[in-house]
Amino acid sequence: MELTTIWFLLVAVLFTGYFILEGFDFGVGMLLPVLGRDDRERRVLINTIGPVWDGNEVWLLTAGGAMFAAFPEWYATLFSGFYLPLLLILLALIARGVAFEYRNKRPEASWKRRWDHAIFFGSLLPAILWGVAFANILRGVPLTADHEYAGGFFNLLNPYALLGGATTGALFLTHGAVFIALKTVGDIRDRAAALAVRVGVATAVLAVAFLTWSLTIRANTAAIALAVAAAVALLGGLAAAYARREGWAFIGTAAAIGLAVATLFTALFPNVLPSTLDVAGTLTATNAASTPYTLKIMTWVAVIFTPIVLAYQGWTYWVFRKRIGVAHIPQH
Amino acid sequence: MDALDVARWQFGVTTVYHFLFVPLTIGLSILVAILQTLWHRTGDEKYLKLTKFYGKLFLINFAMGVVTGIVQEFQFGMNWSDYSRFVGDIFGAPLAIEALVAFFLESTFIGLWIFGWDRLPKRLHLATIWAAAIGTNLSAYFILAANSFMQNPVGYRINPDTGRAELTDFVAVLTNKVALITFPHTIAGAFLVAGSLLVAVALWHLIRRPDSPDTPAYRFAAKFGSWVTLISATAVMITGDIQGKIMTQVQPMKMAAAEGLYNTESPASFSVLTVGSLDGSRELFALKIPYLLSYLSTGDPNGTVNGINDLQAQYAAQYGAGSYTPIIPITYWSFRLMIGFGLAAAAIALLVLWSQRKGRTPTSRWLLRAGLVMPLLPLAANSFGWIFTEMGRQPWIVFGEMLTRDGVSRSVSMGEVLTSFAAFTLIYAALAVIECKLLIRYAKAGVPDLTPDPDPDDTDDAERPLAFAY
Numbered sequence A: 001m002e003l004t005t006i007w008f009l010l011v012a013v014l015f016t017g018y019f020i021l022e023g024f025d026f027g028v029g030m031l032l033p034v035l036g037r038d039d040r041e042r043r044v045l046i047n048t049i050g051p052v053w054d055g056n057e058v059w060l061l062t063a064g065g066a067m068f069a070a071f072p073e074w075y076a077t078l079f080s081g082f083y084l085p086l087l088l089i090l091l092a093l094i095a096r097g098v099a100f101e102y103r104n105k106r107p108e109a110s111w112k113r114r115w116d117h118a119i120f121f122g123s124l125l126p127a128i129l130w131g132v133a134f135a136n137i138l139r140g141v142p143l144t145a146d147h148e149y150a151g152g153f154f155n156l157l158n159p160y161a162l163l164g165g166a167t168t169g170a171l172f173l174t175h176g177a178v179f180i181a182l183k184t185v186g187d188i189r190d191r192a193a194a195l196a197v198r199v200g201v202a203t204a205v206l207a208v209a210f211l212t213w214s215l216t217i218r219a220n221t222a223a224i225a226l227a228v229a230a231a232v233a234l235l236g237g238l239a240a241a242y243a244r245r246e247g248w249a250f251i252g253t254a255a256a257i258g259l260a261v262a263t264l265f266t267a268l269f270p271n272v273l274p275s276t277l278d279v280a281g282t283l284t285a286t287n288a289a290s291t292p293y294t295l296k297i298m299t300w301v302a303v304i305f306t307p308i309v310l311a312y313q314g315w316t317y318w319v320f321r322k323r324i325g326v327a328h329i330p331q332h
Numbered sequence B: 001m002d003a004l005d006v007a008r009w010q011f012g013v014t015t016v017y018h019f020l021f022v023p024l025t026i027g028l029s030i031l032v033a034i035l036q037t038l039w040h041r042t043g044d045e046k047y048l049k050l051t052k053f054y055g056k057l058f059l060i061n062f063a064m065g066v067v068t069g070i071v072q073e074f075q076f077g078m079n080w081s082d083y084s085r086f087v088g089d090i091f092g093a094p095l096a097i098e099a100l101v102a103f104f105l106e107s108t109f110i111g112l113w114i115f116g117w118d119r120l121p122k123r124l125h126l127a128t129i130w131a132a133a134i135g136t137n138l139s140a141y142f143i144l145a146a147n148s149f150m151q152n153p154v155g156y157r158i159n160p161d162t163g164r165a166e167l168t169d170f171v172a173v174l175t176n177k178v179a180l181i182t183f184p185h186t187i188a189g190a191f192l193v194a195g196s197l198l199v200a201v202a203l204w205h206l207i208r209r210p211d212s213p214d215t216p217a218y219r220f221a222a223k224f225g226s227w228v229t230l231i232s233a234t235a236v237m238i239t240g241d242i243q244g245k246i247m248t249q250v251q252p253m254k255m256a257a258a259e260g261l262y263n264t265e266s267p268a269s270f271s272v273l274t275v276g277s278l279d280g281s282r283e284l285f286a287l288k289i290p291y292l293l294s295y296l297s298t299g300d301p302n303g304t305v306n307g308i309n310d311l312q313a314q315y316a317a318q319y320g321a322g323s324y325t326p327i328i329p330i331t332y333w334s335f336r337l338m339i340g341f342g343l344a345a346a347a348i349a350l351l352v353l354w355s356q357r358k359g360r361t362p363t364s365r366w367l368l369r370a371g372l373v374m375p376l377l378p379l380a381a382n383s384f385g386w387i388f389t390e391m392g393r394q395p396w397i398v399f400g401e402m403l404t405r406d407g408v409s410r411s412v413s414m415g416e417v418l419t420s421f422a423a424f425t426l427i428y429a430a431l432a433v434i435e436c437k438l439l440i441r442y443a444k445a446g447v448p449d450l451t452p453d454p455d456p457d458d459t460d461d462a463e464r465p466l467a468f469a470y
Helices: A003-035 A039-049 A053-070 A072-081 A083-105 A109-139 A159-183 A187-217 A221-242 A246-268 A292-319 B003-042 B045-079 B081-115 B122-151 B170-174 B177-208 B215-250 B252-259 B292-298 B308-319 B328-355 B365-373 B376-391 B414-445
Strands: A271-273 B156-158 B165-167 B270-277 B282-289 B396-398
Touching (some): A003 A109, A003 A187, A003 A246, A003 A292, A053 A072, A053 A083, A053 B045, A083 B414, A159 A187, A187 A246, A292 B170, B045 B414, B081 B122, B081 B165, B081 B170, B122 B170, B177 B376, B215 B292, B252 B328, B270 B328
16 A cells, blocks of 8 residues: 555544544533533533543644644645634634633632633534534635635635534534443433434434535545445444443444544545645645655554554543542532 | 734744743653652652642643643644645654654543542552653653754755655654754753742742641752752753754854854853844943853854854855844843843752751741742743744744745735734633632642542442542
């Protein structure tokens, strides 16, 4: 396999990991005002992801770094082109990350309420905007022959991209509800499970519509197969959620997100950012790539360290495997 | 003011701001790990109290470092896309490795440490803070290797077809002599901040609450912090001296700009301060130390130091017409402020140690005042050091290869970059106020009373509250 293909795959894997992991973090954040009826319940929700959210977010940093190292043209064009959406994502992630750490540092209700807003909007915005961004990547954007983005902000808010945003928002919401049902005990668990099924049905409709539309833009056999698998995984996850098989439900929604991201990347390949303006502007895994020497070094680093990272992150989830409920929340 | 200027201001503001939190994270992670190790080794509860106390301050600061760091990872692509295209083949690799090798380690294990008090066996829990601290310090190496490429590009060639820099020797990039000396200098500077924070907080409790039952803990923290400050100040000076000589070799203009030395001199003196105009036209008063600049630059008190005028002429001949001179008042003063603030912190550390000699307890109000400003001094020294090293590289973004003005994103409009600059500045300012207030609140609260952490192997009590929760 070509080195550029390997790195296209690796970037896809990193974003897939990011969306599966931070997907439920976003879901938990969006459900904070819905499922958390009082401070103790909200703290239960936040603490389901407390030990892991930061490690989950590093998947994004690694994906960004991998793009920079392996496909500098892609990194440069994409992030300068999608300037304002990315700015909003960054501001949201700043507010949200600080909120987790600071929310319980003072007892006043007004203090906590403010950070709750930061967590809610800080989760909602990226959950939607990532969908908008990836839909636009697949759809293509106006690029000049020297790979400069030539559209404006509103160019990115086309109906297809907005459907993409609604889809990721809904997917992460469902995924988060399923995760909460898996990680909590008591009343919260029951409400999360019930909500997962209700939101899940709407999510399935959105996801099928979005994936179908995506495949009409560009498709290949593998992408179609992956999209079908994503839909099946989502429906399976929802059935499991309905049956209160929470472990399976989580595997289902996680697989659905992973397969949906894989669908987009597979449909995109070998392009990484198609141009709707000038075909010469289209960025591909070849013309956006670094030199083989850089890719070879980075491949070695990835081969050695990715399994290590997966092992200790997996171990973290094992350490914090216990469900928590309101009884587990300390006074301070 | 155009989009380029705003992009530069944004990079400067967000990076200096980010680096207010990073030194404390680098230094305090290790110091907290040492405190916890001391508790582990001696069983003395005072160390556990200090671990939890400074650990809390560490985490309040850590969160800010993490979230402001995300911006750094994407800002190159957003605002400096032509730079990213030009150096991505080289510069992206250490950034990606930093995330994969260091950030994952740091973030995952810090989560384990925060929430793991009642979930992990004691030894393993101790290992988690060390893993996080090692991750933090490793990340510094990779990002400094990336920055050093901008100061002294090595291990690359320019592809004549694409005009882009391509990596030819990754080991050379990682062992860039600028990186090898900048790393210990930066780490020592970080410990200067962390040691000073230990001292400031402990001193406040010692002087304001002399009859506290936790006085032995604060005494230890003040002494430990003072020694850390003094040792790291020494390390900062030694590494800074070596760094200055390397800088003179690879970026002679930066050394000339540090002194505002217009004409080549041998021997050259170092001015502690100058009153007058720094464009060399007029000098009203200057306090000068003879031979010192020659020594700092070359190691020889009679060594020749090239002046700005000669270097400017040489660069104009080499790279074409244009100005290759940084803004001299900024480089001149930032260089002096870096040194001055660092030395001031070390002097206060000496006073604190003196005040505790032979078991005495410090009582002086003046010492308390000095102690409270102490952490701000190395923090300012760190900022001025970076302002010096980055402004001293100008007009280059990659020395000798790419001008800063050629690296900016062409597709990002003035409106967009103004929006992001305003947004970052506002949110950062608000968070700075919140963070400082929280730090002061928790610093004043003092070391916590200990409640024994439940045995992680005891699974009978499934309903017991978590040892820590957000």
